[in-house]
Amino acid sequence: MSKKDILVIDDNEIVLKSCKRILESENYSVTICSSATEGIEIIKKHKYDLIILDIVMPGCNGLTLSGKIKDDHPGTRVLIISGYMEPKPFSEIIKEEKMNFLSKPFTPEELLTAVSEIITAMPTNKGIN
Amino acid sequence: MNHNIRLYLIASLLGMTVMVGGISLFFGTYLINKAVISEAKNRICFDLNTALEMYSNVEKQINSCLSLTALEQGWGDCISNDNTQKMKNRLTDLAQILNLDFSGFVKNDRTTLCRQSRNTPNTPGSLINPVALLALESKSTVSGTFVLSHEEIKAEDPELAEFMKIKLINRSDDETQGLTEEMSCMIIAAAVPIYEDNLFLGVIYGGIVLNKSTEIVDRVRKTVFQNETFKGQNIGTVTIFLKNLRISTNVLTKEGVRAVGTQISEEVGRKVLIEGGSWIDRAFVVDDWNITAYKPIKDYHGSIEGVLSVGVIESKYLDFKRNTLLVFIAITAAGIIIAAVLGYVLSIFVLHPVYELIKISKKVSSGDLYPKMGKISKGEMGILQKTFMEMIVTLREQNIHQKEESEKRLIISEKQASVGRLAAGVAHEINNPLTGVLTFTHMLLRRKDLDSEMRSDLETIAKATDRVKVIVKGLLNFSRQIKLKPELSDINKEIKETINLIENQALVKRVFLCFDPGADIQKRTLDRSQFQSVIMNILINAIDATDPGGNITISTRYNLKTQNGKHREIEIIITDSGCGISPEQLDRLFDPFFTTKDVGKGTGLGLSVSLGIIEHHGGTISVKSQIGKGSSFIIHLPLDKKNE
Numbered sequence: 216m217s218k219k220d221i222l223v224i225d226d227n228e229i230v231l232k233s234c235k236r237i238l239e240s241e242n243y244s245v246t247i248c249s250s251a252t253e254g255i256e257i258i259k260k261h262k263y264d265l266i267i268l269d270i271v272m273p274g275c276n277g278l279t280l281s282g283k284i285k286d287d288h289p290g291t292r293v294l295i296i297s298g299y300m301e302p303k304p305f306s307e308i309i310k311e312e313k314m315n316f317l318s319k320p321f322t323p324e325e326l327l328t329a330v331s332e333i334i335t336a337m338p339t340n341k342g343i344n
Numbered sequence: 345m346n347h348n349i350r351l352y353l354i355a356s357l358l359g360m361t362v363m364v365g366g367i368s369l370f371f372g373t374y375l376i377n378k379a380v381i382s383e384a385k386n387r388i389c390f391d392l393n394t395a396l397e398m399y400s401n402v403e404k405q406i407n408s409c410l411s412l413t414a415l416e417q418g419w420g421d422c423i424s425n426d427n428t429q430k431m432k433n434r435l436t437d438l439a440q441i442l443n444l445d446f447s448g449f450v451k452n453d454r455t456t457l458c459r460q461s462r463n464t465p466n467t468p469g470s471l472i473n474p475v476a477l478l479a480l481e482s483k484s485t486v487s488g489t490f491v492l493s494h495e496e497i498k499a500e501d502p503e504l505a506e507f508m509k510i511k512l513i514n515r516s517d518d519e520t521q522g523l524t525e526e527m528s529c530m531i532i533a534a535a536v537p538i539y540e541d542n543l544f545l546g547v548i549y550g551g552i553v554l555n556k557s558t559e560i561v562d563r564v565r566k567t568v569f570q571n572e573t574f575k576g577q578n579i580g581t582v583t584i585f586l587k588n589l590r591i592s593t594n595v596l597t598k599e600g601v602r603a604v605g606t607q608i609s610e611e612v613g614r615k616v617l618i619e620g621g622s623w624i625d626r627a628f629v630v631d632d633w634n635i636t637a638y639k640p641i642k643d644y645h646g647s648i649e650g651v652l653s654v655g656v657i658e659s660k661y662l663d664f665k666r667n668t669l670l671v672f673i674a675i676t677a678a679g680i681i682i683a684a685v686l687g688y689v690l691s692i693f694v695l696h697p698v699y700e701l702i703k704i705s706k707k708v709s710s711g712d713l714y715p716k717m718g719k720i721s722k723g724e725m726g727i728l729q730k731t732f733m734e735m736i737v738t739l740r741e742q743n744i745h746q747k748e749e750s751e752k753r754l755i756i757s758e759k760q761a762s763v764g765r766l767a768a769g770v771a772h773e774i775n776n777p778l779t780g781v782l783t784f785t786h787m788l789l790r791r792k793d794l795d796s797e798m799r800s801d802l803e804t805i806a807k808a809t810d811r812v813k814v815i816v817k818g819l820l821n822f823s824r825q826i827k828l829k830p831e832l833s834d835i836n837k838e839i840k841e842t843i844n845l846i847e848n849q850a851l852v853k854r855v856f857l858c859f860d861p862g863a864d865i866q867k868r869t870l871d872r873s874q875f876q877s878v879i880m881n882i883l884i885n886a887i888d889a890t891d892p893g894g895n896i897t898i899s900t901r902y903n904l905k906t907q908n909g910k911h912r913e914i915e916i917i918i919t920d921s922g923c924g925i926s927p928e929q930l931d932r933l934f935d936p937f938f939t940t941k942d943v944g945k946g947t948g949l950g951l952s953v954s955l956g957i958i959e960h961h962g963g964t965i966s967v968k969s970q971i972g973k974g975s976s977f978i979i980h981l982p983l984d985k986k987n988e
């Protein structure tokens with residue numbers, strides 16, 4: 216089983232560090248990135264299995280970016296993480312689009328559960344198995 | 345409409361004067377008519393009495409003069425000496441004084457010794473004068489009115505008798521058609537017995553003939569009417585009738601001669617000659633209407649032989665009546681004109697405050713709540729004006745109250761929003777480090793090489809951090825609870841409602857608000873009160889920035905901006921012609937507590953909270969501004985996903 220590539224985009228360094236630490240402990244390959252614009256560049260260069268996205272970031276919000284990723288990279292999954300616990304307009308969009316969502320703060324177990332749920336549900340994953 | 349009131353006022357005043365004038369004219373005419381006629385009648389009555397008095401004075405005068413003459417000495421001598429000349433002289437003197445037409449002396453043996461008349465110096469005849477005969481028989485004084493036959497007067501003076509004949513001027517309906525001449529003669533005469541040494545010697549007599557005489561009637565007219573004339577005509581006339589025949593008169597015929605020979609009107613004749621009454625009324629005399637009075641003349645024996653009448657030509661009174669009426673009409677007409685003018689002036693006077701009120705109410709309805717009211721009038725108008733002013737004051741208070749209310753609402757929602765935003769901000773900021781703490785604590789706890797003390801310490805950290813997590817979550821829930829009451833709302837309607845709240849403020853500052861709602865704007869889930877507070881905030885800022893006379897326009901529209909090829913966005917554009925915002929200010933515009941307004945007026949929270957609210961609805965606010973030209977705030981609101 217190949218290592219899954221995960222990209223984390225968040226403007227907060229502590230969050231980035233935490234995600235990297237948790238996910239690497241479970242043998243995921245983790246790339247971190249602190250801005251949406253930078254993230255877009257990285258996505259262009261490499262195909263990720265999962266992108267973990269913060270909603271509220273300067274310059275661009277996570278939902279817009281999520282839409283972009285879905286359109287450009289159909290195989291890539293997205294997990295939204297946000298400190299605004301389900302703000303209404305966002306939460307509606309999230310529900311509507313059946314997005315994966317995790318609210319901050321989270322414990323390592325919560326993050327790992329969310330990630331492994333997404334990865335096991337991936338059709339490519341099944342195909343490989 | 346306004347002019348109608350004035351017209352009504354004048355018309356009613358005019359109508360009233362015309363009515364009052366008409367009524368008084370009507371009754372005035374009636375009263376004047378009555379007064380004039382009754383005055384005329386009164387006067388003619390009085391005049392008739394005077395005439396009668398004068399008439400009887402003639403008789404008395406003859407009587408007393410004859411009596412005096414009878415007392416003179418020497419009548420006996422005259423008789424015994426057959427001195428008729430002396431007798432004659434005496435009679436001539438008498439006749440001259442009394443202007444007698446005839447006189448004479450009859451001896452006790454019934455012989456007429458001497459006759460004296462104007463034309464025939466001495467005409468003794470066999471026929472004794474009937475007046476003298478009466479005195480002879482009664483041996484006492486006899487005086488009065490008598491009617492003598494032609495023969496009898498002829499005995500006195502044949503020439504006179506001839507002259508006294510009166511040709512009847514026949515009327516067509518005259519019953520005495522066959523008769524053409526009146527031969528008998530009316531006289532006033534007296535006969536006085538003469539005694540000497542207690543011996544009855546005879547009587548002297550004398551009289552004046554009334555037929556064709558002018559003396560008495562003219563004298564009476566002169567006395568009674570003072571020869572007053574009206575249009576060249578004597579106003580008064582005096583007439584003596586023998587039976588129904590005018591024998592002595594100053595009534596003139598059309599030809600201008602005395603109307604001797606004409607007759608009394610049948611009606612009057614019946615009343616006066618037959619019934620012996622008097623007559624006072626209008627009467628057609630010869631050929632003119634007169635106001636006349638008639639009284640019978642009784643002869644010595646007491647039988648009605650003639651009529652004395654006086655008359656005043658009616659036209660004099662008619663003229664007087666007409667003049668009076670003219671004056672009356674003139675006064676009424678003047679009254680009407682004065683009423684019209686007065687009505688006009690009054691209407692201006694009365695309506696001026698009304699027009700003033702109309703002007704003021706127009707001002708008020710256009711938003712000026714501080715209109716200048718002119719002088720407060722007295723009475724009801726003043727009450728109306730005062731009440732109106734009170735109404736305006738109430739309106740003003742209400743307006744202020746409303747303004748305060750909406751400001752209060754704004755402040756409350758601003759406060760709520762800022763608390764929520766603060767909470768959200770804090771939560772966001774705390775969540776990130778909290779994630780770190782949670783992560784690394786748990787990672788540490790995974791290690792198997794921890795001694796129990798260290799493990800228990802870490803577990804305490806993890807528990808405490810979990811607790812912080814719960815608190816932050818609670819804080820966020822709390823802020824959400826305040827903030828979000830999303831309902832499916834009509835954006836245009838919300839904006840309209842907000843404008844209604846703020847409109848008066850703009851009107852008072854004379855800033856014109858204009859709303860141009862876009863067509864078919866879809867409903868969207870909104871927190872209505874917060875959305876309204878955003879619009880209100882931006883509007884208030886715009887009003888504050890705009891000088892009187894400026895404009896603020898609000899419009900809504902779709903921006904068919906492609907976002908993932910799908911997203912549609914509503915734009916709410918609020919543009920003012922105010923002072924504008926400099927680029928440096930533009931950078932800090934949405935910062936909390938940034939304000940250029942005086943302390944107490946501006947909090948600097950308005951825009952920052954507004955942005956927060958709009959962002960929570962998934963939108964943004966952008967600003968374009970040019971110093972001195974104005975600013976444009978654009979709220980971008982994405983539509984609900986499900987509506988796309």
Ligand SMILES: Nc1ncnc2c1ncn2[C@@H]1O[C@H](COP(=O)(O)OP(=O)(O)O)[C@@H](O)[C@H]1O
Nearest residue numbers: 885886889924939940941946947948950951975
């Ligand atoms: N339409 C506008 N035109 C010019 N200046 C504006 C306008 N709207 C806002 N501003 C400026 O932005 C500042 C901040 O506005 P705001 O956040 O609503 O706070 P406040 O109104 O309490 O001052 C105002 O003090 C004013 O200087």
Ligand SMILES: [Mg+2]
Nearest residue numbers: 881885950951
């Ligand atoms: Mg403000």
